[in-house]
Amino acid sequence: MSTYNFYYDRNAYTLSFNSMGGSFVLSKTVLYEAPMAQHEPDDPTREHYVFKGWYLDSDYMLPYDFGTATMPGSNVQLYAKWESSQYSAKFYTHEGDGTPVKTQGIAQGEYIKDPGVYIVGQGYEGLGEFLGWYWYLPGTDRLVAYSWETPVSGDVTLYGRWKTDGFSLTYDKGIGFGSVPVDTNSYALGVKAPVKDALLSASGKTFVGWQVDGSGRTYYPGNTIKMNGDTKLVARYVNPSLAVSLVFNANYGSNPATETWTAEKNDYVTLPDSMFDRAGYSFAVWNTKT
Structure with a gap:
């Protein structure tokens, strides 16, 4: 049996620089997949301008990082970006x-x-x-x-x-059916607005709460939302198997008052500061035990 050894020459490509009106920068020949860090040139100069880096395009949308780049299987043309110092x-x-x-x-x-x-x-x-x-x-x-x-x-x-003031809070039912609440208040910057409940339904889904513009954290009826501008809350729905009940119990009297939220299973819920009043007492904290 014969053994053959094959040897290859690695291709080399041209790295060229368009200084865009600055001092001339010499092109380089670079081997395929070679690290580019060792081929970064000295910064060009231009009177009344400050050099702001090399880019892959003349519109300066694609900054070039010599520290992480390697030579591709093609020539590379880079463009200098300048900022006037005038x-x-x-x-x-x-x-x-x-x-x-x-x-x-x-x-x-x-x-x-x-x-x-x-x-x-x-x-x-x-x-x-x-x-x-x-x-x-x-x-x-x-x-x-x-x-x-x-x-x-x-x-x-x-x-x-x-x-910083005159902000509105509006509600959108999204994909569901029913009536959304109306908030006629005008809010200033930083004010916490109460999030309202609604009787909404969607085909095969359960209403659980609201999201700002339909994404991000879920705000449950009874939560508050900090106003940083006009805000639209869009209804959020989940599959019934993912909907759970969160029951709040006033925990006093012979027939304690309760309030129930429908929440998404495994979601993080911000509990309200309080939702019940008791003469002579101040609310302290929620607990899972009586």
């Missing part, structure tokens, strides 16, 4: 904050981009509902919404604007 745009969550949440460098005539820190119309705990970025019109004391189509001609400071 002017700066600073974003503050509130006017008067000492530290910006984001800073951008911009050149004369360029445009500031939405930093993506907050989303307009979305509520944030402790902040409220974000209304947008505002700035003082140059030379005035007028605070107005900033337009991303404004060409830059100097440093710009922007402040987040927030809605």
